[in-house]
Amino acid sequence: DVKVTQSSRYLVKRTGEKVFLECVQDMDHENMFWYRQDPGLGLRLIYFSYDVKMKEKGDIPEGYSVSREKKERFSLILESASTNQTSMYLCASSSVPSYNSPLHFGNGTRLTVT
Amino acid sequence: QKEVEQDPGPLSVPEGAIVSLNCTYSNSAFQYFMWYRQYSRKGPELLMYTYSSGNKEDGRFTAQVDKSSKYISLFIRDSQPSDSATYLCASFTSGTYKYIFGTGTRLKVLA
Numbered sequence: 001d002v003k004v005t006q007s008s009r010y011l012v013k014r015t016g017e018k019v020f021l022e023c024v025q026d027m028d029h030e031n032m033f034w035y036r037q038d039p040g041l042g043l044r045l046i047y048f049s050y051d052v053k054m055k056e057k058g059d060i061p062e063g064y065s066v067s068r069e070k071k072e073r074f075s076l077i078l079e080s081a082s083t084n085q086t087s088m089y090l091c092a093s094s095s096v097p098s099y100n101s102p103l104h105f106g107n108g109t110r111l112t113v114t
Numbered sequence: 115q116k117e118v119e120q121d122p123g124p125l126s127v128p129e130g131a132i133v134s135l136n137c138t139y140s141n142s143a144f145q146y147f148m149w150y151r152q153y154s155r156k157g158p159e160l161l162m163y164t165y166s167s168g169n170k171e172d173g174r175f176t177a178q179v180d181k182s183s184k185y186i187s188l189f190i191r192d193s194q195p196s197d198s199a200t201y202l203c204a205s206f207t208s209g210t211y212k213y214i215f216g217t218g219t220r221l222k223v224l225a
Binding site: 004006031033040041042043045048050056090102103104105106107108110 | 122146148150155156157158159160163202204211212213215216217218
């Protein structure tokens with residue numbers, strides 16, 4: 001079974017802090033993704049990476065950056081946290097787009113920015 | 115218009131009922147369709163994954179895709195209180211990294 005592990009389930013940070021969200025997958029997947037999930041808005045893609053050191057902006061990249069130094073690890077960075085970044089953050093991974101490459105999600109990090 | 119539309123619910127049914135969850139999509143290029151189950155405060159868990167049109171069955175769950183009407187369905191037979199969750203449908207096109215999700219339907223199965 002694919003396992004996607006997010007390092008924190010709950011985080012509380014102050015406005016202006018730099019925040020790191022970590023994600024590790026154990027299935028040697030090429031692709032990794034960061035989404036945020038908000039009530040009524042569904043899942044929105046922040047960034048994704050299709051290879052080590054490669055990244056692409058998603059639909060809402062403003063205020064975020066990412067890092068992928070190793071294939072199994074994908075980090076989301078909030079450069080200067082703001083209250084409108086309070087949300088559930090979900091990491092996901094998939095193999096190279098093909099018949100058998102659905103997304104597999106971690107359990108999420110619920111971030112509160114005060 | 116959103117590329118994948120889903121009624122948010124909530125949908126309440128008695129235990130043992132057959133549940134029908136539905137999505138519509140607008141992009142004819144979508145080839146792959148997924149259903150996820152998400153319990154409160156957890157990440158989405160992949161339930162069903164289908165390619166193109168037709169049915170796929172797994173235990174009490176059946177996924178159905180009708181490409182002619184751009185309609186995706188998930189049927190749950192003999193529903194249980196443990197099926198109470200939010201169900202998300204999603205689609206994507208081969209060769210892209212763009213997975214498009216519905217906003218989810220909240221299901222409550224009453225004991």
